[in-house]
Amino acid sequence: MNFSFETIWHNLPYLLAAARWTLIISLAGMAISVIWGICICAARISSSRLLSGIAALYISFFRGVPLLVQILVFFYILPYVGLDLPAIAAAIAAVGLCSAAYSAEILRGSLQAIPAGQTEAAHALGMPPMSLWRRILVPQAIRIGLPSLINELILLVKVSSLASVVGIGELTRVAQNITGQTYRPLEIYITAAVLYFLINLVISRAGLLAEKRLKVS
Amino acid sequence: MELDLFLRYGPALLEGFGVTVLCWIVGSLGGVVLGFILACLYRWGPAPLRWVIYAYVEVIRGTPFMIQLFLLYYGGPYMGLVLTPIQAGILSFIVYGSPYFAEIFRSGFNAIPLGQIEAARCLGIPEWRIVLRITLPQMLVPITAPLTNFFIILTKETAILATVTVPELLFQVQSMMAETFTYVEPLLALSLFYWFMVTLTARFGAWVETRVTRHLSRA
């Protein structure tokens, strides 16, 4: 059996369409991850023992369980508790909630990297806490954490492949389906791999560009 | 809770756990060995070889583990590589892990101050002995934390092996779910179990880290 470029050429449109879903899952997941991650990070560093403890538990649990299992839990548990979400929503929620645990830790690390003197200076100027966070700490934390957050997005592109398990027609699932029809796993999976690689290449290049733009001159 | 269910499926679950641990340990250790070889070739090898290794690292790190697994298991026979699910699982673990391990070793090599190597050269110590006696023992310190971290990531990746019918833990739980039509309890129990395993690995890593850094702290 020789390598068939024709198979690739013929099925490329389907794979490209599926790659769009891969992007949707990872980008929507990333949005949830950052927003929810900020909340968890705030809880984690809050002075309330209870809030901080809950956040720590959340982070430990979501980082300690395979994402595939989390996706399955979401897929089966939501209908069980009466929430009839479409599978794609369950997958995005699982990816986002899991990734939020990592984003929270990234942001916490970035906040710690900001010299304490800046907070002291703001206090000395009588700046209210809200403006301290909004104007000084959060913008810097995102800047410092940007490389890690970009990394997290690349990770999400890769783990979005797990959504195939609950039947979502993203890149991996569609590749599986096409393989089932064509019996050309080598060609199809290599093409899928190339597409994943290209998506991640674009993201990492864009990330480098954004980093340069945001760098304090 | 369906406790009797877990009792009934106990042997299957135990077997699944055994397969999970087997794939994890053999796969990660293989990944460490291959990663170390790659890091050494990258450091001391000729330029063309370094380019090949660089490309390998980037490609593997830029693609999902699942796709690599499918390529190996389903695509393998077309390249003359017929593997059982467990073989494919272990081999894909080695391939998937090696570039991450290679990067960890590379940064470990770079973490040793050049002055220490120069001091050894001034005394006439041969290069390979410098690596063995000065570089490697000290590398343990900066690489223990990232190594543990990646072992933990790999623990969790074992679940993906279920997709190519490797009879590991998740696979056993899934067949149990399908046969008994209970979904929620088994999955929650499985989550707790993975959490426990990961926490245990993390603790062990922290313990190793304090041991290897002992000589660096003031008594």
Next chain:
Amino acid sequence: MSEPILTVRGLSKRFGDFEALRHIDLDVNQNEVLCLIGPSGSGKSTLLRCLNFLEAYDDGEVRLEGELIGWREGGASPRRALASGALRKQRQGIGMVFQQFNLWPHMTALGNVTEALMQVKGLSRKQAEEKAQAALEKVGLSDKAGNHPANLSGGQQQRVAIARAVAMEPRLMLFDEPTSALDPELVGEVLAAMKQMAAEGMTMVVVTHEMGFAAHVADRVAFLDGGRLVGVTPPSEIFGKEPEDPRIQRFLQTYRERNVV
């Protein structure tokens, strides 16, 4: 004074477009202490690092007891570096002490000294430890043999580094600003160890900012500026009266201003 043990002829070293060393000629005699002084960036450390080929010099020759260091003999052009084994052999005869000590932090003080004795000289552990103990005793650290570097002060670490080099019984010792990384109160103990070595007749080349050491211990002082050797004189010529060369005058002037409180 006896004949030179080390001869440097026409030594040049470039880093890209930057000429770090320009045509240096220098002799170091047997049992002599030669101090290299000069402003920072003048090439002192580069010159020292060329002497044991930590930096591969571009032109010229460095010879230790007649043997060309680092390059193969013969007029091949471009020159070919020695095989690693031969270079190691040469380096065994040249001890070096660094500004940053460069001890191996995962080994004890004793382990730092025995390492090369066992691996290079092929001594048994027992022989190596005896020899290392003697070397540590000489620098006043026999009671610290079991300590790791993290549990030693900077001055103690540097003395271990000296013991590590001396235990190999080199014919020549190189010191690269051995006290520059030390707290002021720890400088004295390291200089004392070096003085003792000088008194025992070790041939030493010392890059230093310690003018007191240069004035009292050195047999000759070499002054470098901008990669050139300005002059080599007995210390009394520089420190005793006003030096003739304006560059040396300027250097000493700024040096005095800095140190007058």
